[in-house]
Amino acid sequence: MLNYVVRRCFYGVLVLIGVNLVTFMLFFTVNTPDDMARLNIGGKRVTHEQIQKWKVERGYDKPLYWNAAAEGTHQVTDTVFWDRSVSLMALDFGRSDSSSATDIGHEIGHRMLISLQLAVPIFVLQIVVSVAFALLLVFFKHSPIDFWGVVTCVLMLSISALFYVIVGQFLFSRVFHLVPISGFESGWDAARFLILPVMLSLLSRLGSEGRLYRAMFLEELGRDYVRTARAKGLSEPKVLFGHVLRNALIPILTSAGSYLPYVFLGSLVFESFFGIPGLGSYVIEAITGQDFAIVRSMVFIGSLIYIASYIVIDVAYTWVDPRVRLA
Amino acid sequence: MPKIVILWSDVVVLATLVLLLLYGVRIRGSANLRATWLKVLRDRAAICSAVVLVLFFAVAVIDSFHFRRALADAPSAGAQQRQAYGTRTESLLDVLLARQLEGRETSYSAPLAIRGFTKDTVEVDGKIARTYPRLAHGGERLKDESQRLPDLLQRAATGLLLGVLAALLAALGIAFAIARAHREALGTAWRALLRNQTELPWRAVVVTVLVLCALFGPLLALAQHYHVFGTDRTGNDVFYQALKSVRTAFVIGTLSTIATLPLAVGLGIVSGYLRGWVDEVVQYLYTLLSSIPNVLLIAACVLMMQVFIDTHPDLFETGAERADVRLFLLCVILGLTGWATLCRLLRAETMKLSQLEYVQAATAFGVRSARIMVRHIFPNVVHLIIITTVLDFSALILYEAVLSYVGVGVDPSMNSFGGMINLARTEMSRDPLVWWSFAAAFGFMVTLVLAANLFADGVRDAFDPRSRSFRPKLRRSAA
Numbered sequence: 001m002l003n004y005v006v007r008r009c010f011y012g013v014l015v016l017i018g019v020n021l022v023t024f025m026l027f028f029t030v031n032t033p034d035d036m037a038r039l040n041i042g043g044k045r046v047t048h049e050q051i052q053k054w055k056v057e058r059g060y061d062k063p064l065y066w067n068a069a070a071e072g073t074h075q076v077t078d079t080v081f082w083d084r085s086v087s088l089m090a091l092d093f094g095r096s097d098s099s100s101a102t103d104i105g106h107e108i109g110h111r112m113l114i115s116l117q118l119a120v121p122i123f124v125l126q127i128v129v130s131v132a133f134a135l136l137l138v139f140f141k142h143s144p145i146d147f148w149g150v151v152t153c154v155l156m157l158s159i160s161a162l163f164y165v166i167v168g169q170f171l172f173s174r175v176f177h178l179v180p181i182s183g184f185e186s187g188w189d190a191a192r193f194l195i196l197p198v199m200l201s202l203l204s205r206l207g208s209e210g211r212l213y214r215a216m217f218l219e220e221l222g223r224d225y226v227r228t229a230r231a232k233g234l235s236e237p238k239v240l241f242g243h244v245l246r247n248a249l250i251p252i253l254t255s256a257g258s259y260l261p262y263v264f265l266g267s268l269v270f271e272s273f274f275g276i277p278g279l280g281s282y283v284i285e286a287i288t289g290q291d292f293a294i295v296r297s298m299v300f301i302g303s304l305i306y307i308a309s310y311i312v313i314d315v316a317y318t319w320v321d322p323r324v325r326l327a
Numbered sequence: 328m329p330k331i332v333i334l335w336s337d338v339v340v341l342a343t344l345v346l347l348l349l350y351g352v353r354i355r356g357s358a359n360l361r362a363t364w365l366k367v368l369r370d371r372a373a374i375c376s377a378v379v380l381v382l383f384f385a386v387a388v389i390d391s392f393h394f395r396r397a398l399a400d401a402p403s404a405g406a407q408q409r410q411a412y413g414t415r416t417e418s419l420l421d422v423l424l425a426r427q428l429e430g431r432e433t434s435y436s437a438p439l440a441i442r443g444f445t446k447d448t449v450e451v452d453g454k455i456a457r458t459y460p461r462l463a464h465g466g467e468r469l470k471d472e473s474q475r476l477p478d479l480l481q482r483a484a485t486g487l488l489l490g491v492l493a494a495l496l497a498a499l500g501i502a503f504a505i506a507r508a509h510r511e512a513l514g515t516a517w518r519a520l521l522r523n524q525t526e527l528p529w530r531a532v533v534v535t536v537l538v539l540c541a542l543f544g545p546l547l548a549l550a551q552h553y554h555v556f557g558t559d560r561t562g563n564d565v566f567y568q569a570l571k572s573v574r575t576a577f578v579i580g581t582l583s584t585i586a587t588l589p590l591a592v593g594l595g596i597v598s599g600y601l602r603g604w605v606d607e608v609v610q611y612l613y614t615l616l617s618s619i620p621n622v623l624l625i626a627a628c629v630l631m632m633q634v635f636i637d638t639h640p641d642l643f644e645t646g647a648e649r650a651d652v653r654l655f656l657l658c659v660i661l662g663l664t665g666w667a668t669l670c671r672l673l674r675a676e677t678m679k680l681s682q683l684e685y686v687q688a689a690t691a692f693g694v695r696s697a698r699i700m701v702r703h704i705f706p707n708v709v710h711l712i713i714i715t716t717v718l719d720f721s722a723l724i725l726y727e728a729v730l731s732y733v734g735v736g737v738d739p740s741m742n743s744f745g746g747m748i749n750l751a752r753t754e755m756s757r758d759p760l761v762w763w764s765f766a767a768a769f770g771f772m773v774t775l776v777l778a779a780n781l782f783a784d785g786v787r788d789a790f791d792p793r794s795r796s797f798r799p800k801l802r803r804s805a806a
Contacts, residue, residue: 011614018615026627137799147799154784158721158777160728162748163769170755181756218797261620268622269729284733287626295627302620 001318004326005311012307013089019303020085023296024064033060033080036292058095058293059083084296093297096286104297108279112264114184115278118194118271119263122201126209127256129202131245134213138221139240150214156207164204165273172196182275197270209255216251220244249320253313260309265302329394330412334648335655336578340391343581344384366789371528373785375535376778382539383775386570387577390420393647416647420574424567427550430464432562438763439553441466441475465554482552483545490544494537501529557763559750569767571742576775579658579727579737580720586662587719591669592712596700598670599677609674613667621664622733628660629735650738657730657737661723669715676708710790717786721779724772744772 037054038046055061060080063069067078076082087094093104137149173181179196220226221244229239264279271280279298286294317324354360368374395412421428435444442459449460469475498520505525506516516525523530546566549555556565598609616624636649643649680686681704689699724744730736731745739746751765788798 015611015615015618018611019619022615022619023627026631029631142800150799154780155773155777158773158780159769160725160744160748160772160776162728162732162752166748166752166755166765174756215797265620268733272733283623283626287623287630288734290630295623299619299623299627302623303618306618306620 001315001326005315008307008311008314012304012311015307016089016300016303017085019299020088020296021081023299024081024084027292027296028064036060036290088297088300093300094293096291096293104294107282108297108301111277111279111282114186114276115264115271115280117190118197118276118278119267121194121198122267123256123259123263125198125202126205126259127252130206130209130213131252133206133210134217135240135245137210137214138217138244139236141218150211153207153211153214156203157211158207159204161201161204161269164200165269168196168200168203169273182273184274184276193274193276197274197276201267201270212255213248213252216248217244219251220248223247250317253316253320257309257313257316260313261302261306264305265298328410329396330410332393332395332416332645332648334391334393334416334651336574336582336651337391337393339578339582339585339655339658340387340574343585344388363789365527367785368527370785370788371531372781374528375531376781376785378532378535379539379774379778380782383573383778384577386420387574389423390418390571390574392419393417395645414645416645420570424550424564424570426464427554427564427567430554430564432462432464432554432558433460434558434562435560435761436462436465436554436558436562438555438557438565439465439479439549440557441469441472441553444557444759444761462554465558466552468552478552479549482548486545486548487541488544489548490540490542491537493544494533494540497536497540498533501533505529556767559764560754565747565764565767568742568747568764569771572744572747572768572771573775575654575737575741575743576724576727576772578654579661580723580779582655582658583661583665583723584716584719586659587666587669588662588712588716590663591666592673592705592708594666595670595673596677596704596708599674600681600696600700600704602678606674609670613670616664617667622730622735624664625660625730626733626735628664629657629730632656632660646740650741653738654741661726665719669712672711672715673708676711677704680704680707714783714787714790717779717783721776721783724776724779728772744768 033055034051037051037060052061062078062080062083065079065081067075070078084094091105093108096102096104096107133149137146140146140149169181172178173196179192182193184190184193217240225243225247226239229243230236234242265283268280268284270276271278272284275281282294283298285291286298314326318326354364368377393416395414395416398411398413432443433447436442437444441462443462444459446457447460448455448457450456451458466475466478469478499517502517502520503513505520506513509516519525520529520533546555550566554564554566556569558564559568594609594612598606632653636643636653640649643652686699686703689703694702727736727743728745728748731743732749736745737743747764747768751768754761754764
């Protein structure tokens with residue numbers, strides 16, 4: 001298994017280099033470093049010297065990918081791409097391109113904590129609530145509860161998450177004044193600001209997740225071991241909770257695992273709607289401000305977390321299901 | 328003569344229509360396909376949502392014939408002067424909804440209102456007063472305000488009556504078609520229809536048509552004289568905006584999935600069949616693509632495209648063309664960034680298929696790899712492509728709303744559900760509340776997405792031999 005993990009890690013590094021190359025190409029095919037300098041220095045008259053100074057300060061004064069003037073290996077290493085990629089691999093994100101030039105690494109660390117406060121409850125509760133809801137439907141299968149439950153699921157998954165947010169904010173903050181509309185405070189006060197986004201996030205995904213898990217449970221219910229368990233005379237709750245639930249853990253793990261990257265990256269929609277200063281809203285600010293250094297760092301972190309979570313999920317399979325052998 | 332304008336997305340909508348018709352011809356010719364699609368249509372939810380989807384698609388098609396009006400010649404101009412055209416690009420839908428388009432108010436007005444929503448300083452009987460101003464177009468022909476309610480009721484009743492009549496005509500038409508197909512009397516067919524004893528669930532279709540007509544009849548009747556869904560901040564009719572958004576949603580739903588197909592199908596089949604280094608490269612590519620957070624990737628691409636559009640203003644004659652190119656490129660970007668899932672699915676399926684006897688037999692006969700992939704593998708994965716296409720349709724419509732919110736969606740000048748929701752957000756925090764834009768966007772979007780979802784479920788159940796339908800059923804006493 002160690003062998004497998006090491007191999008996957010190497011592959012991950014390869015992917016990360018590719019990701020970095022893609023972001024670079026995407027950005028620099030339309031924006032030259034000169035454009036960036038002009039945009040960030042601002043003002044109407046920008047002299048050539050100012051641009052040069054900005055580029056030297058931020059390290060954009062070298063050629064992008066290929067330094068024809070240098071010799072030997074320096075043709076590759078003496079470029080913006082090499083400099084930036086190497087420092088990114090060492091998790092040194094440098095400073096943002098905007099005039100404030102904040103330290104991106106520090107900012108990301110700070111904001112990731114805030115994102116986690118929102119995302120971890122969502123992640124855990126999502127699995128619990130969806131599985132519970134699905135179990136309820138499965139337990140009452142072939143009854144009106146099941147039928148109308150699924151109808152509700154289909155209806156709910158046809159509604160955009162934005163509608164949930166808007167209606168939720170309107171009802172709970174404006175009409176009933178239960179929670180603040182948006183904003184954030186650190187410490188225990190955060191709970192007041194987080195409860196609504198967490199609830200709404202759960203609600204907005206309950207339809208699709210509930211239906212998915214219900215299908216998974218029904219799939220498991222058709223298997224032989226269920227018949228054996230029933231033949232032994234086990235009660236239906238015992239079959240469902242003792243046997244089916246444990247066996248359905250693998251598909252549940254797979255589908256929940258695909259959300260793992262977003263636990264760290266935060267949800268764009270929920271963070272910016274509720275004014276929570278996490279990574280999601282950081283990304284939106286960077287996109288609107290065209291701050292390439294931040295966007296690139298976020299893409300890098302996103303891919304890193306994605307790759308890492310998939311390795312974790314693979315390892316988790318062996319733990320949930322002893323039959324799985326990683327080779 | 329107006330100048331016909333063919334926008335990129337028009338081509339897409341019309342090409343979709345042509346492709347659907349061609350596919351229909353193909354279904355008629357192939358017994359196998361016909362059986363599968365009949366299975367889809369036998370599903371009551373699927374056939375009802377198909378009716379709704381056809382209605383929405385019709386709106387999108389009507390909205391896809393664009394032209395620019397010819398301007399009247401200036402009196403001093405000579406004959407040699409070139410014909411000038413209006414700067415506004417209009418569609419056939421705009422002509423049909425000319426009243427909604429022309430009848431602009433100054434600001435917000437509630438649905439069916441005849442007075443504005445916000446107070447304004449106006450002259451009443453020679454005196455300056457601060458009051459809710461009378462709308463310029465909403466209920467303009469009413470002489471007295473007390474006539475509003477009777478007028479509303481009368482119009483709604485007329486619309487309802489006409490709608491129900493149209494639905495009855497449609498039901499008669501269906502019964503007539505059944506009677507002809509089965510060579511039986513019209514009365515027999517009519518009774519079979521009412522008792523739900525037809526092969527396809529036609530009664531459900533008739534009920535759907537009846538509900539749609541009963542909804543749209545009064546709506547259209549009232550729209551002749553009022554703003555049925557009110558007006559937005561700049562006084563534009565919300566009903567008109569919602570109808571225009573349908574086309575945007577359709578273009579995004581169809582074009583984005585079509586754009587994924589060449590890469591997903593090509594790379595998926597090739598990598599699954601050839602294996603070796605090709606497979607490694609393709610796997611690397613889609614791992615790379617799916618490891619970048621989707622919104623970030625799309626945002627980066629859209630910003631790039633926006634820079635291109637901004638730096639080449641000479642390429643586009645009108646604002647509509649520019650907005651349309653943005654929509655088109657957005658779909659292409661969604662396609663180019665979203666092929667990983669389908670590619671992975673097709674690769675796995677191809678790997679399974681290439682082990683089967685018939686493919687091995689073809690290899691043994693010396694059929695070339697390219698031919699095997701096209702003739703033997705591709706037809707056997709088409710069902711996966713169809714299922715993914717219909718399933719993605721509704722997901723993309725929902726995604727557009729999120730992208731518009733982030734600011735990387737369609738052009739702000741183009742009507743879209745995302746744009747409407749975005750504006751509705753600020754309106755919902757106004758006091759007094761402006762709810763109608765939000766409600767209209769909600770109603771239209773949920774109907775469209777729900778219909779698409781239900782139809783997709785029917786297609787999946789019919790096309791995937793392995794998928795087990797876990798539809799819940801209400802036990803009936805009769806059955």
